Amino acid sequence: MPETFDAIVVGAGPAGNSAALTLAREGLNVLQLERGEYPGSKNVQGAILYANALEQLIPDFRDEAPLERHIVEQRVWMLTEKSHVGTHYRSDDFNEERPNRYTIIRAQFDKWFSSQVKDAGALVICETTVTGLIRDSRGKVVGVTTDREGGEIFADVVVLADGVNALVSQKAGLRGELKPDQVALAVKETHYLPRDVIDQRFNIKGDEGVVIEAAGTITAGMLGTAFLYTNGESISVGVGCIVSDFAGSDISPYDLLERFKEHPSVRPLLADAELKEYAAHLIPEGGYKAVPQVAGDGWLVAGDAGQFVNSLHREGSNMAMTTGHLAALTIAELKREGRPMTAANLSTYRKRLEDSYVLKDLKKYRDLPTVLHKNKQFVTAYPELLSQAADTWFRVDGVDKRTKERSILRNFRRGRGLIGLVGDAYKMARAFR
Ligand SMILES: Cc1cc2nc3c(=O)[nH]c(=O)nc-3n(C[C@H](O)[C@H](O)[C@H](O)COP(=O)(O)OP(=O)(O)OC[C@H]3O[C@@H](n4cnc5c(N)ncnc54)[C@H](O)[C@@H]3O)c2cc1C
CATH class of the missing domain: 3.30.9.90 (D-Amino Acid Oxidase; Chain A, domain 2)
Incomplete structure (x- = not known):
């Protein structure tokens, strides 16, 4: 008789680690499977860690986690070939006791995060790729197949936190292929x-x-x-x-x-x-409109596998941790109440996501990907126009300032046309509403 777990978590990135940690702390018998040699060995990120999402899970993470530097200055640059127009925000307030953002190196960070998952009681097995989902006669997911010999493992519920490619969900028909x-x-x-x-x-x-x-x-x-x-x-x-x-x-x-x-x-x-x-x-980077079905009979999806990334703000790892946490809380609640892991019962996960910053933020920017796709002038014409405006404004060349103002406005009108400028402002305002 094969061993049955309360939950199987696929993947040991921020989403999987967050889910497995929460489930283990809630007293569930959890198995986490990671295809990499160790958690983090396969993972790539910039990487900025946003403290808030991790603090919800491990309030004193700063004492032990491998952190590189805390961020005190943010620069945003609009580049042309030779110039950049930008903003800097730097504040000594970011030198606070509990800084808000850190740079990290994922290979080290994920390994540390995984040690917390193991300490909480989850069974973590690396170098094991989940190859598919097992369903019962009614179609409910009841386990996974792996690339190990005799690799069928059963559980009441499976958390799919296998990252952006989400091959397990795709193969099982739970979501379509990634659109280019x-x-x-x-x-x-x-x-x-x-x-x-x-x-x-x-x-x-x-x-x-x-x-x-x-x-x-x-x-x-x-x-x-x-x-x-x-x-x-x-x-x-x-x-x-x-x-x-x-x-x-x-x-x-x-x-x-x-x-x-x-x-x-x-x-x-x-x-x-x-x-x-x-x-x-x-x-x-598809945003809100690309988020697939997030839960079904015996399964939930978290992190990049669910497309939870706010590309404008470069937030992905925090959304991964939050979605992993919320998925685990949904499961733990059902378990406590003795209710089965059906699609109807697990659907409260979507509600939790909607109540959190995750879907609120993605929804706010739901039109941004389409607007940017259809309006490449925002990454072609405008950087040039801004750079020319800054050059005109800052160059001291005997031309009076009113003439410079007129020249800048004329340049924008020539570049985009009056209707184009008004249209672009309207499109951006809608995309950011
Ligand atoms: C270049 C770059 C820069 C980024 N910069 C930032 C940043 O600065 N800040 C930020 O918050 N986000 C950033 N992101 C996004 C961030 O990396 C992701 O949003 C985050 O890693 C998602 O976490 P995850 O756990 O969902 O997926 P992942 O971190 O991809 O983890 C998925 C895990 O699942 C494992 N896995 C996959 N398939 C299987 C399988 N079949 N069986 C077993 N295991 C499997 C993988 O090996 C992996 O360990 C960046 C991304 C990139 C690519």
């Missing part, structure tokens, strides 16, 4: 530099860190963004664009990353650094 216009391909490198060099280049000290997010003509007309994050003794740098845009372009992700690294605003920050790691990964 709803997913970004991102590449990332880690460049090593001595700590004091990073401190000097970014004007930081101790554990302080800086985040740079960039968009603009650097992505060659494709929808996407680039980033640069300071770690303790390294800098993470990356770029990602929508897959359907790559398909229509002859520029590779690697070319884009080279362009970003060679940009005059970026090159000095990386000078003399030693490149040690390169990784590529998909990011689900």
